[in-house]
Structures are given as C-alpha cells and as structure tokens.
Amino acid sequence: MRIELKEISVREVVAGYADRAEEGVVGYGGLLDIRPKYQREFVYDDKKRNAVIDTIRKDYPLNAMYWVVTEQGTYEVMDGQQRTISFCRYANSDFSVSIDGRPMAFHNLPTSLQKQILDYKLMVYLCSGTDQEKLDWFRIVNIAGERLLEQELRNAVYTGRWLTHAKPIFSKTNCPAYLLANKYVSGRPIRQEYLERAISWVSDGDIEHYMSTHQHDPNADELWTHFKEVVEWVKLTFTTYRKEMKGVDWGTLYRQFKDAAHDTEALESEVKALMMDDDVTSRKGIYQYVLTRQEKYLSVRPFTDQMRRAAYERQSGVCPKCGEHFPIDLMEADHITPWSRGGKTTAANCQMLCLEDNRRKGAV
Ligand SMILES: [Zn+2]
Structure with a gap:
C-alpha cells in the first residue's frame, strides 16, 4: 500500500x-x-x-x-x-x-x-x-x-468489467434485480444491498473471494442467472405469496433444498397453519422451519415467569427426571408434550427440569 x-x-x-x-x-x-x-x-x-x-x-x-x-x-x-x-x-x-x-x-x-x-x-x-x-x-x-x-x-x-456489468442489474433504483425480487428481498439497491445479497447467495457467503475471482470476467451473467434461479425456485416452492417472505435468506435455502422434491400443497397448508399459531413468534422463520425442521427459526413463545413458577410449585421443586430438588434458578422450563408434536406453551404443558436433564432432553 x-x-x-x-x-x-x-x-x-x-x-x-x-x-x-x-x-x-x-x-x-x-x-x-x-x-x-x-x-x-x-x-x-x-x-x-x-x-x-x-x-x-x-x-x-x-x-x-x-x-x-x-x-x-x-x-x-x-x-x-x-x-x-x-x-x-x-x-x-x-x-x-x-x-x-x-x-x-x-x-x-x-x-x-x-x-x-x-x-x-x-x-x-x-x-x-x-x-x-x-x-x-x-x-x-x-x-x-x-x-x-x-x-x-x-x-x-474489486472494480473491473464484472462489476461494471453487475451494477446496472443490481445497484440502481428500479434495476432489473429489484423489479424481479423486491417482494422477496429486502434492502436498497443504491446502497448495494441487492448486489451484496446476490453475491452472498451465489458464493455461499464468501463475497470477497467471489468478487476477486470474477473481477475480470467479461460479464456478471453467472451472478444474474443464479439470482433469477433462486427467485424462480421460491415462487415454485411457495405458491402463495405472503409479506413474511420478504427478507428470508432464500439463497441458503435454495442451496440446501433445490434438488429435493417438495409437496408444494403440503408446504402451503403447513405454512398456513403455522402463520395462525400463536406460539410462533418469528413468522419469517416459518419458511426456514418447514424446510429445515429446525425449531429455532420459529422462536417458539417461551414460558412466562408465572407458568414457570406454577410448574415449580406443583413439582415442589423436584426435577421429574432425576428426582432431585433444585432452586428455581437452576431449573429450566420444558414443554411436556414437545411443541413439534402439538404441545402448546401453556401452564398445563410446562414442567421444570434441572439443567442437566433439560440439556439431555434437548439433545434427543
Ligand atoms: Zn434432573
């Protein structure tokens, strides 16, 4: 330098x-x-x-x-x-x-x-x-x-022919990428947020490596094609549009699930049911959840302090798994019937487990 x-x-x-x-x-x-x-x-x-x-x-x-x-x-x-x-x-x-x-x-x-x-x-x-x-x-x-x-x-x-070609597609007000995808992708093209998203998707997050590798390519066709494929896949997979679809990390889902055959009708009815579920606090996460099955994306409503206290008193401070007594701050609330099997976040479905048993149950 x-x-x-x-x-x-x-x-x-x-x-x-x-x-x-x-x-x-x-x-x-x-x-x-x-x-x-x-x-x-x-x-x-x-x-x-x-x-x-x-x-x-x-x-x-x-x-x-x-x-x-x-x-x-x-x-x-x-x-x-x-x-x-x-x-x-x-x-x-x-x-x-x-x-x-x-x-x-x-x-x-x-x-x-x-x-x-x-x-x-x-x-x-x-x-x-x-x-x-x-x-x-x-x-x-x-x-x-x-x-x-x-x-x-x-x-x-990373200036060069590749970037010069990519900018009119991704980086201007009302550019083609924005017009195609603004219902699915958040951000402002003029602040390069569309370009950033597109490169992140095609490179699996390795943006700088991708830009340096392609810096002197004659054009950015690969990037543009990939971006269009992702959006097309989203439209085919999730047939009913909902505003929560904007800003989902679609590129990562596309990378993981593009080759799987999806029952789009079943996906739609599951998305619909989850949208109505009070215990789901992250509605955007529904799309990640129905594909990955990872509950963390839903941010399932946690038990309130009142529910935790009620369960603790009911159990007289004893962990139902190991039978030992613990102070309440060394115990964690757990769904008796797991949320994934229809168990709700209610006082009746709450039990307090010791930290070790809760961890063991979570790992199953
Ligand atoms: Zn225990």
Missing part, C-alpha cells in the same frame, strides 16, 4: 466539475470520480454544507481527504465526498452563504475572495495498492469518515 500526501487546490478540483445525478459526479479535469457509484447520494444539510464554505473562506484547515488511484490512473473519492461536493457546488454558484449578514453566491464575491477560495489547499492522501490492502485501509478510514457499508467498500476495490 502506497499512501502519498498531496496538496491540491480547490481550483484544480472544481475544474471540469459536473453533476450527472445517478451517473455520478466528476471534477479535477474529469480525472476525479467524486461520487463513485458505490457512494451514497449527497446528504449534507445546509448547515454542514455552509460550514465547509466558511472553513475554506476563513482559511481554516479541513480534515484530510482520501482518493483512490484506480487501475486506469484516474481517482475516486474514498473519503471527503460531501465536503468536495459542497465546495464544488458553491464555486458553481448553486447556493449562497451568509457573509457579514448578506447571502453571497460565489459570483457575488469580490475577486480577491474568489481567488482565496480557489487557491485553498486541500490535503489529499492518494492511496494505491493491492485490492486487499485497499480494502483493509478503507475499513480503517471509514471509521472516521462518512460511513460506507461493507459492500460499498468492496465495490471500491
């Missing part, structure tokens, strides 16, 4: 400034991508924006900024996007700030003050290195700066 400190004037950054909305923002004679697509939209409020202009106008220091040197020798703003856009917009006379009680746009300023602003020196760290080095470095910088999500950081590093 090479990190080089360079003084760059506001004038140089403002040169060639252009804001093309979702297509990005450029400056520094077209060489600087001020808002790479993995970055968020401009979110500074007026107060913070004006504070940047005041700082520059009064020649106070701004915190250092970080630019990434790309493979093509151009630059991307890693940290400092919002400050950069603030002074670029001001120099473009997009807004006014109050100076001595009067609103002043850049073109209203006396030439000497315009010059002072344009001559202001920014401290910029230029970062170049291997992908892994950059990613590690970004994580550290990101702690102090405007926060990026993990996938936004990865996109800053």
